Amino acid sequence: MSTPDARPPIRRSLFAHAPIRLSPQAVLRQLLDRVDTDTPTAGPDGPMAQLERRLATLLGKESALFFPTGTMAQQVALRIHAQRRGVPTFAAHPQTHLDTWEAQGYQVVHGLRFHPAGDRHRLMTGADLDAIGEPLAAVLWELPQRDIGGQLPEWDDLRAQVEAVRAGGAATHLDGARIWEAQTYYRLPFDEIAGLFDTVYVSLYKALQGVRGAVLAADAATIAEAAVWRTRLGGAIADAWPLALAALAGLDTLLPRMPAYRDHAIAIAAAINADGVALAWPDPPQTPLFHVHLPAGGPAVERAAAAMLAEHGVQLFGRIRSAPDPTRSSFEVTVHENAMDFTPAEVVELLRELVLRAVRER
Known part of the structure; x- marks a missing residue:
């Protein structure tokens, strides 16, 4: 009925x-294919530790940390950059995910301020960043820019933007939820793309078709600080190994x-x-x-x-x-x-x- x-x-x-392709039975079969009777649920040999090490290596960063959501991961990264510089403001494209889809959590939870850079219907440019005219803690780039059709800046232009921002004292952060797709255009190793940025967030459930979750990658000190904030925000969930297994399956089967x-x-x-x-x-x-x-x-x-x-x-x-x-x-x-x-x-x-x-x- x-x-x-x-x-x-x-x-x-x-x-x-x-x-x-994402029914519970299909996902669970995929998870079973990746485990045996000796697979631990946690620890240095557990699925989550394997995933974090693999993504740190793939992205060329010292360390990586799982978060239950990209919303939490990115806001934590920007908060750390802001606290280190004593400046509450970050800049990004007017249609950045943080402002469009996250109910301004960066402000309500973390006390940060968003400075839109450029026109909402085109890519952010170096001239847009030059016109900001106030100190910034960080600049965020989304590669590709989803809400304007998946557009990407050309590689040399992106590098010039990043270098100018760094010269001004701000940190650089990558919203890399779709870095896996962006790499097909740049055709550069993932660590070279991620190497432009101080902190990099990647999604585990979009292109990788995992169950849920995100990873933040950066230097070891930043990731240690991010782990503290993850705990404070309730994101240090136990027994997240099924999420890690699903992401590992995506890295093996879908990334290629x-x-x-x-x-x-x-x-x-x-x-x-x-x-x-x-x-x-x-x-x-x-x-x-x-x-x-x-x-x-x-x-x-x-x-x-x-x-x-x-x-x-x-x-x-x-x-x-x-x-x-x-x-x-x-x-x-x-x-x-x-x-x-x-x-x-x-x-x-x-x-x-x-x-x-x-x-x-x-």
Whole structure:
């Protein structure tokens, strides 16, 4: 018997975090494949210690520390930089995750102040940073910048920005939730990318498709201080080994797939733009992440997508994004295993159907 809030089953999805490959049974089988009867739950040989050492090495840092959320990890890193410099202000892109999605926890919990740098619809530039005109504890870069379509600064420009910030006495922090995708564009070792920054946060559940969690990597002294704040904020959770095992599985199986994901993202975006039913941006995508801009308003698109899911079992997005123009909207595509099941031609046909249904509602 169905319940009033029952939703149609998702059989296929472009959305990276659709539950198709993330059911409890699938995840638990993956964890069992990584353990034997001698696997400890904690200690220097436990899964969490293995994960922290592996990521410290991969990112070229002295030490790394698990956090239950990236929200906690990044706010702790910025607080440490601010306390060391006696300055409460950090700068970042106007659409930084810390300000857009975290209810200004940096201010409410840690007493920090955010200085937006640049235009919210384009990448932060060196000129934007030069124009700040006040002392900074740190500058945060998100690579890639998710909310403007997964865009990245060119490598030489990024290096110049970082060098200028350091010359001014501020720390450099990387929101590297999607560093795994960014590396497919820069094509540099992870430790070279991370080496630009004093502190680096990486996500364990986005591209790596882990259960949850994050890691902060830096020099040993900073990580020791971060561990104190993790305890104060209630983040030193015991028995987190299942989260570590899931992340280790992602490092082994999904990280090598990132170049293929980017290639497929470029192919899908090219097909969309050649057809003209929608606009894929950036053109071409720099990473496996891009946005699809639609000639229809958000509410109509949501209703059309719900009807397509009910009829076909196909999900096109996790969330629709509104636009200043009420007759337009957009959604994010991150190409991981789910999206690899779709050919570019199939995506175009689905978008044609989506737009046609949405426009008919006007």
